[in-house]
Amino acid sequence: MTRTILLTGTLLAGLTTVAQADTLRLLTWGGYAPDDVIELFEEQTGHTVEVTKSNNEEMIAKLRATGGGGFDLAQPSQDRIMGPQMEFGIYKPIDVSKLDQDLFIPSMLDATMANTTVNGDVYGVPHVWGTSGLVMNTAEAGDIVKDYTDLCDPAVAGKVSYRLKRPTLIGFAFSMGEDPFAAYDDEAKYTEIMEKVEAKLIECKANVKTYWGGGDELMNLVRSGEVTASMAWDTGGWKLNDDNSDITFVAPASGALGWIDTFVLPAKGQADDVAYEWINFVMQPEIAAKITAAAGNFTASAGADEFAEDALKAKYQASFPQEAIDNIKWYPPVPAGLEIIEGDVLDRVQAAN
């Protein structure tokens, strides 16, 4: 009799464990969920992780199309949370008490939480951060290109590339002495700044070899020497630095643009507990260091620096002296409506002759 009860008990226990093993559908960037980290997580928890790689715009478009369904955890940048949430309601609040907050760098956690608060609810916590600035061949363009607007210098004509996206507009605005972030809430002022940037970008168009679309495309252009200076993410420059020590990431004089990619819960996510488990798992310093190695960017995990590769740390320090770090312009949340203004500017630049 006791035996039977025991057996049934074990069986039941076995069944519950099976029932608890869930699937985490993760919508993220390339490199943020490397295979070795997923394997470790699956081994430790018994859950499975399905990864879909994407970018900011596609993440939001995907979640918008399903009203926040189809994924259990997503990783848009922190400036893309407040606007879409107010507009489409595609996220659900994060219960920060379920997270091990000691794992986060406190200042970064506070800043992200403040930037992603809508009606008193917190929607995002930080994960990976980095900057965009100039990736260039310092031997060929190092003396000419110090800031975004130097990409329009005749000396580098035909050897320049950047994206036709909002970071380019923002970067050019800063390097033209404007402060677009301060004008975020003033549509008229922002339009005025963007008009100046538009004129500059149209004037600069002849200098550009091509507007790059994907990271790999730019890598090829810079690696082959067809492009000597470009606007890109820091990791791109550091990766190319391994092949050619002349190529690296340079923080522009007007300041690199800083972004933080976050964790958010899509509104119709079905595995919140697993999502919290995943966040707590990847924020452990050793695991975060593995993600840094794969993605090339540092994380908001406190103490992960100790585990990061020395080579990457050296490149980071070379690109970012202390004053360059202090000069990083962090993206504030994008108010709704601005992207329409920016979109029109980008369209006109692309169509200009």
Added chain:
Amino acid sequence: MRAQARIGFILLLMPLILWLGLLIIIPHIDMFLISIRERISFGVYETSLTHYQKALTEPLYLRTFWRTAVMSVLATVITLLIAFPVAYYIAKMARGRLQQVLFLLCLIPFYVSELVRTFGWMILLRETGIISHLLQWAGLADQPVEMLYNDAAMMVGLVYTSMLFMVVPLVTTLESLDDSVVEAGYDLGGTGLSVLREIIIPHAMPGIVSGCIVVFMLSLGNYLTPTMLGGKDSLWFTEMIYNQFIVRSNWELGAAFGFMLLVLSSVIVWGMLRLTGRTLQETLG
């Protein structure tokens, strides 16, 4: 018995009805509804035609719209000019094994995905690419030549991508042309040109029209080739739709663009049929 036949008929028709209804008609109705609403503020929308108005008055959108249409027509014409001799050779001059081999050669590039084919062109045409190196080696150029990122490169890509869809219908129609008819044309004193004009082209007309329609549709709706091979000025209309939907999150304008593209392609296909005096039935059947 009759009832059974009816059920059978309905069942057989079911996949088609489901396909059309679920994948084409319903999404288009939804798209149309999106395209006629205007965002007032957070979550508040009103019905209006403002997006169509914007699409039809903003010079950039109109320019891209017409550019895409003209370039697609041009791509279709070039494809026809290149594919016709090829198809004629395969159908009429080549015999037996050679015919099959040639046909297969046209088909083989389509075994790999469009992305890989386009990358192939990028490797050939780029500044540090094969053709540039060849030219320098042969002494025809003294510095690297950039052949990528312009309209010509884009046109090459478009024509290459759609070649097969022109060759196949042409070969099929040309094969059905009796050789003796061509001989009779010469016997009656026709020159090469008049035989081509009076006999071969009229006979091949169904193939030409259906090939042109398919190639035109493919070019107009192509996203990959213009994006990858085209330069900083060559904006394609599909790219603009993608931008509005994904990058700008402006689904309303994107949907309006989508409908403009649908209307444009319908009008041009209708015009093409009218011009050649054919009906859709003849062309498809």
